[in-house]
Amino acid sequence: MGRAVKIGVVGAGSAVYALGLVRDLCLAEHLYGSRVTFMDIDPERLEVVGQLANRYAEEMGVDLAFETTGERAVALRDADFVINTALAGGHGWEESWRHEAEKLGYYRGLRLQTNFHQYDLMLSLVRDMEELCPDAWLIQSSNPLFEGCTLMTRESPIEVVGLCHGFWGYRRLAEAIGVPSDEVQWQAVGVNHWIYLTQFRHQGVDLYPRIDQWIESESEDYWHEFRGGYGETQLSRAAIDHYLHVGLMPIGDASRTFSEWYYHTDLETKRRWYGYLGGFDSQIGWSRYLDRLAERVQHIHDVALDPGVRVTDAFPPERTHELQVPVMDAIANDRPGVYQVNVPNRGAIENIADDVVVEGKALVDGAGVHLLHVGPLPEKLMYTVLYPRVLKAEKELATYLSGDRDMLLSCVLDDHQTRSLEQAQQAVYRLLCLPWNEPLAERFGHEPLECDLGEYDLPDVDEIL
Amino acid sequence: MGRAVKIGVVGAGSAVYALGLVRDLCLAEHLYGSRVTFMDIDPERLEVVGQLANRYAEEMGVDLAFETTGERAVALRDADFVINTALAGGHGWEESWRHEAEKLGYYRGLRLQTNFHQYDLMLSLVRDMEELCPDAWLIQSSNPLFEGCTLMTRESPIEVVGLCHGFWGYRRLAEAIGVPSDEVQWQAVGVNHWIYLTQFRHQGVDLYPRIDQWIESESEDYWHEFRGGYGETQLSRAAIDHYLHVGLMPIGDASRTFSEWYYHTDLETKRRWYGYLGGFDSQIGWSRYLDRLAERVQHIHDVALDPGVRVTDAFPPERTHELQVPVMDAIANDRPGVYQVNVPNRGAIENIADDVVVEGKALVDGAGVHLLHVGPLPEKLMYTVLYPRVLKAEKELATYLSGDRDMLLSCVLDDHQTRSLEQAQQAVYRLLCLPWNEPLAERFGHEPLECDLGEYDLPDVDEIL
Numbered sequence: 001m002g003r004a005v006k007i008g009v010v011g012a013g014s015a016v017y018a019l020g021l022v023r024d025l026c027l028a029e030h031l032y033g034s035r036v037t038f039m040d041i042d043p044e045r046l047e048v049v050g051q052l053a054n055r056y057a058e059e060m061g062v063d064l065a066f067e068t069t070g071e072r073a074v075a076l077r078d079a080d081f082v083i084n085t086a087l088a089g090g091h092g093w094e095e096s097w098r099h100e101a102e103k104l105g106y107y108r109g110l111r112l113q114t115n116f117h118q119y120d121l122m123l124s125l126v127r128d129m130e131e132l133c134p135d136a137w138l139i140q141s142s143n144p145l146f147e148g149c150t151l152m153t154r155e156s157p158i159e160v161v162g163l164c165h166g167f168w169g170y171r172r173l174a175e176a177i178g179v180p181s182d183e184v185q186w187q188a189v190g191v192n193h194w195i196y197l198t199q200f201r202h203q204g205v206d207l208y209p210r211i212d213q214w215i216e217s218e219s220e221d222y223w224h225e226f227r228g229g230y231g232e233t234q235l236s237r238a239a240i241d242h243y244l245h246v247g248l249m250p251i252g253d254a255s256r257t258f259s260e261w262y263y264h265t266d267l268e269t270k271r272r273w274y275g276y277l278g279g280f281d282s283q284i285g286w287s288r289y290l291d292r293l294a295e296r297v298q299h300i301h302d303v304a305l306d307p308g309v310r311v312t313d314a315f316p317p318e319r320t321h322e323l324q325v326p327v328m329d330a331i332a333n334d335r336p337g338v339y340q341v342n343v344p345n346r347g348a349i350e351n352i353a354d355d356v357v358v359e360g361k362a363l364v365d366g367a368g369v370h371l372l373h374v375g376p377l378p379e380k381l382m383y384t385v386l387y388p389r390v391l392k393a394e395k396e397l398a399t400y401l402s403g404d405r406d407m408l409l410s411c412v413l414d415d416h417q418t419r420s421l422e423q424a425q426q427a428v429y430r431l432l433c434l435p436w437n438e439p440l441a442e443r444f445g446h447e448p449l450e451c452d453l454g455e456y457d458l459p460d461v462d463e464i465l
Numbered sequence: 466m467g468r469a470v471k472i473g474v475v476g477a478g479s480a481v482y483a484l485g486l487v488r489d490l491c492l493a494e495h496l497y498g499s500r501v502t503f504m505d506i507d508p509e510r511l512e513v514v515g516q517l518a519n520r521y522a523e524e525m526g527v528d529l530a531f532e533t534t535g536e537r538a539v540a541l542r543d544a545d546f547v548i549n550t551a552l553a554g555g556h557g558w559e560e561s562w563r564h565e566a567e568k569l570g571y572y573r574g575l576r577l578q579t580n581f582h583q584y585d586l587m588l589s590l591v592r593d594m595e596e597l598c599p600d601a602w603l604i605q606s607s608n609p610l611f612e613g614c615t616l617m618t619r620e621s622p623i624e625v626v627g628l629c630h631g632f633w634g635y636r637r638l639a640e641a642i643g644v645p646s647d648e649v650q651w652q653a654v655g656v657n658h659w660i661y662l663t664q665f666r667h668q669g670v671d672l673y674p675r676i677d678q679w680i681e682s683e684s685e686d687y688w689h690e691f692r693g694g695y696g697e698t699q700l701s702r703a704a705i706d707h708y709l710h711v712g713l714m715p716i717g718d719a720s721r722t723f724s725e726w727y728y729h730t731d732l733e734t735k736r737r738w739y740g741y742l743g744g745f746d747s748q749i750g751w752s753r754y755l756d757r758l759a760e761r762v763q764h765i766h767d768v769a770l771d772p773g774v775r776v777t778d779a780f781p782p783e784r785t786h787e788l789q790v791p792v793m794d795a796i797a798n799d800r801p802g803v804y805q806v807n808v809p810n811r812g813a814i815e816n817i818a819d820d821v822v823v824e825g826k827a828l829v830d831g832a833g834v835h836l837l838h839v840g841p842l843p844e845k846l847m848y849t850v851l852y853p854r855v856l857k858a859e860k861e862l863a864t865y866l867s868g869d870r871d872m873l874l875s876c877v878l879d880d881h882q883t884r885s886l887e888q889a890q891q892a893v894y895r896l897l898c899l900p901w902n903e904p905l906a907e908r909f910g911h912e913p914l915e916c917d918l919g920e921y922d923l924p925d926v927d928e929i930l
Contacts, residue, residue, distance in 0.1 A: 244871075245871045245874065245875070246871065247871075260878075261878075262878060262883075262885055262886040262889070263886075265884070265885065269885075379863055379867065380867070380869055380871065380872055383859070383860045383863050383864075383872060383875070384871065384872060384875040387856055387859075387860070388856065388879075391852055391853065391856060394848070394852075395848045395852070398844055398848050399848075402844065402845070404845055406709075406710045406711065406712075406845065406849065407845055407848060407849060409710065410710070410848070410849040413725075413726075413727060414853075416881065418727075419730070420727055420730065420734075421727040421728075424727070
C-alpha cells in the first residue's frame with residue numbers, strides 16, 4: 001500500500017513518547033512493512049520500549065518491525081527518517097542546575113539555554129547522519145527546538161524538520177469561545193514556543209472579536225473559578241494580558257510568555273497570572289508535571305513488562321496529537337498534507353532572517369517541506385517579542401559556538417533577574433563547575449573565573465567635595 | 466579665497482556651543498564672507514550670542530556677518546548649512562523627569578530616550594528644510610544623535626551629518642600609554658556614544674599591547690590616586706573592565722558603558738567603577754557638570770554684555786575640537802579631509818543594517834560625506850553591545866513613530882532596573898502626566914493607563930495541594 005521505511009529513533013527511552021509513536025505507527029497503514037530501530041543509552045528503559053512496541057504491533061496484527069540498540073550508528077545506518085527525542089541529562093540535570101541557580105537568587109533558574117550538551121548531541125547527530133544516511137530527514141522533537149534546528153540547518157546539509165505539539169492550544173481557545181475546534185481556520189506563526197495567532201476564522205468569519213468578547217464578559221468568572229491543571233496556560237490571565245499588550249494571541253507554550261519576565265518574578269506573581277498552581281513553570285506546576293510524568297512512565301513500564309496484560313487494552317489504539325507519523329507518511333508516500341512545522345524561514349516571515357528556523361504551516365509531500373508564505377508580522381509583536389527573542393537565540397548560539405566566556409557572562413547579565421556583575425560571575429562559575437559540565441568548562445576555558453580588578457578604597461564623598 | 470555660505474544655527478542660545486562655533490569660524494579663512502543666522506526661542510540668550518559673535522568678528526577684523534532671529538524660517542531660508550544644537554526643554558526637563566523616575570525606584574532615571582520632543586523637533590526641522598533650503602546639509606549636533614540622525618535620514622531626503630566630539634577619548638588613551646596623541650593612527654567605529662577602537666597604531670606598530678601593559682602595571686596606581694573630573698571616564702575601571710569583556714576599547718562616551726547596566730546600579734557601585742565622583746553620570750558627577758556648565762554660561766554672558774572687556778581677550782582665538790566648521794569648509798570649498806562623522810551605514814559596517822546611522826571616519830569633500838569601509842565588527846562586540854544597542858534604538862524609534870503605549874511600556878519593562886509591571890506602568894503614566902509632555906500624552910492616547918485585570922483571591926497553596 002505504501003512505502004516501507006527505516007526509522008531510527010534516538011533517545012528512544014522516553015516511554016511516553018515512544019508509546020505515542022508506536023500507537024501512531026500501528027495506525028498508519030501506508031507505513032506498514034517499516035522497520036523502527038530504537039536507540040538509547042539506558043538499556044533498561046530501552047528494553048521496556050522494545051517490549052512495548054513489539055507486543056503492541058503483535059496484538060494489533062500489523063507488519064512493523066521494532067528493534068533496539070545501544071549504538072546510534074545502528075539506528076542511523078540507511079535510515080529514511082531519524083527522530084531525535086534525546087534530552088542530554090534528562091530533567092535531572094536541568095533540576096540540579098536550577099537548584100544551584102536558585103541559591104544565587106535566580107527564581108526558577110536562569111532564563112537562558114545553558115544545557116549546551118543538547119547542541120553537542122544535535123551536531124554530532126547530523127554529522128553522523130551525513131555519513132550513515134545522508135538523504136534521511138531528521139525529525140527533531142526535543143528542546144531547545146528553535147535554537148537546535150536553527151543550529152543544525154546552518155551547520156549541516158541534512159534536512160531537518162522540528163515538530164512540537166504546543167500549537168494545539170488554538171483548540172482550547174476555540175472551545176472557550178464556543179466554536180468546534182475542528183471547524184476553525186487558523187494560522188499561528190513565529191518561532192517555536194513563541195507563536196502567535198495571525199488568523200482565526202469560523203466559516204469565513206474572524207473569531208478575534210469573540211475572543212475579545214470572552215475576555216470582556218467571561219474571563220473573570222473563568223479565572224475566579226479556575227482550578228485547572230499545570231498545563232492550562234492558554235486562557236490564563238498572563239496569556240490574555242500578553243495578548244492585550246502585543247495585539248495577537250499567544251498560542252500554546254507562547255502563553256507561558258517567557259519573553260515577559262514580569263509574570264515570573266516569584267510564586268505570588270505567578271499565581272496572580274496563572275492561577276493557584278502558578279502555571280506550568282512555577283515550583284508547584286513543574287513539580288506536579290514531573291510527578292505525573294514519573295507516574296505515567298512507571299505505569300507504561302509496569303504494563304510493558306507484565307505479560308498478563310494486553311498492552312492494547314491498557315493503551316487503546318488511538319491516534320495521538322503528535323505529527324511525527326503523519327509527516328513521515330506525507331514525505332515517504334508523497335501524500336500531501338498541511339502540518340505545523342519548524343524549518344528555516346527562507347522568506348516566509350518577511351521580518352525574520354532567512355536562516356532562522358521559524359514555526360508555521362507547511363505543505364509536506366514527497367518533495368519535502370514547503371513553508372506557507374506569511375508576510376511580515378506586525379511591528380508591535382516583532383519589537384516586543386520576536387526581535388528580542390531571535391537576538392537572544394542568536395547570542396546564545398554564538399556563545400556556544402565561540403566558547404567565549406565573556407559572551408556567556410553577558411548572556412547571564414541579560415537575564416532580568418541578575419542584580420549585579422558578581423551574581424552573574426558566580427552563576428557562570430557554578431554552571432561550569434557542575435559535575436556533568438566538564439566538557440562545557442573545557443569549551444569555555446580554564447582560567448580563574450573571577451574578574452578581580454583589585455582593591456579600591458572608597459573615600460567618603462562628603463569629605464572630598 | 467573660499468566660498469561665502471549661509472549658515473543657519475538652530476538652538477543657538479547655547480552660549481558655550483555658539484562661542485566655540487564663532488571662534489572656529491573666525492579662524493576659517495576659506496569661509497570668510499559667510500553669513501550666520503542664529504535662531505533660538507529664548508530672546509535673551511539669543512541677544513548674548515549675537516553680541517558675542519559680532520564683537521568677536523569685529524575684534525578679529527574678519528568678514529563674517531552674524532545675525533539673530535526668533536523665527537526658524539529666517540535661519541533656514543537659502544541656507545547652505547543648518548546646524549541643529551537644540552535640546553527641547555534643555556536640561557531642566559531632563560532633570561525633572563529623572564527626579565520623577567527616581568521616586569519610582571529608577572536610580573538616575575530610566576535608561577531610555579523619552580524626550581520625544583527632540584524627534585518632533587528634528588522631523589519638523591528637516592521638513593522645513595525641504596521647503597526652504599532643500600540642498601543644504603544638516604549638521605546635527607544635539608542628542609539623541611544616533612537615533613535622531615537615523616530617524617531623519619529615513620524620513621527625509623535632506624543630507625544629514627551628525628557630529629560629536631566624544632571620539633577624542635582616543636587621545637587620552639594615547640597620553641596614558643606615553644604616545645604623542647597627534648602621531649597615532651586610529652579607527653573608532655560603532656554608533657554614536659558606542660564606538661570602539663578597531664585600530665590604534667604608532668609608526669605602524671599596534672598599540673593594543675601597550676594598553677594591556679598599562680592595565681597590567683599602571684592601572685591600579687592610576688585608579689588608586691584618581692582624583693580627576695567627572696568627565697574622565699576613558700581610563701576608568703569600568704572602561705577597562707568593559708574592554709576586557711568585549712575585546713575592544715570603548716572610546717569617549719562609550720566608556721560610560723551604558724549598555725552595561727551593572728556599572729550603574731547605585732552610587733556605591735558607580736564609585737567603585739568610576740572613582741570618587743561616580744563618573745559623569747552619577748548624581749555627583751552630573752550635578753557638578755551642570756554646575757560647571759551654568760558657571761561657564763554665566764561667564765560668557767557677563768563677557769558678552771560687558772563693553773569694557775575685549776571678548777578675544779576673555780576667549781582667545783584658538784580652534785576648538787569641534788568638527789562643524791572643518792566639515793562645512795570641506796564641503797563648501799571642496800577641500801577634502803577625513804573626519805569622524807555619523808551618517809547612514811550603507812554597507813560600511815557589514816553587520817549593521819544599511820539605513821542605521823553609524824559613526825566612523827569619512828572623507829568629506831565637495832561631493833559629500835564618504836564613509837570609509839570598515840568591514841564586519843567582531844561577533845563578540847556585536848552580541849554584547851551593538852546588536853542590542855541597535856535593536857533598542859529601533860524599538861524606541863518604532864515606539865515614537867507608532868504612538869503605541871504598549872510599545873512604550875515594553876521599552877520601560879526592558880530597563881534592567883524595572884522590577885514589576887506596576888512599576889513600569891507607573892513610569893509610563895507619570896511620564897505622560899509631566900506638564901511639558903502634553904503632546905506626548907496625546908500621541909500615546911488618552912485611555913486610562915492602569916491595566917486592571919480585576920480582583921483575584923489567591924488561595925493558600927498548601928491548603929489546596
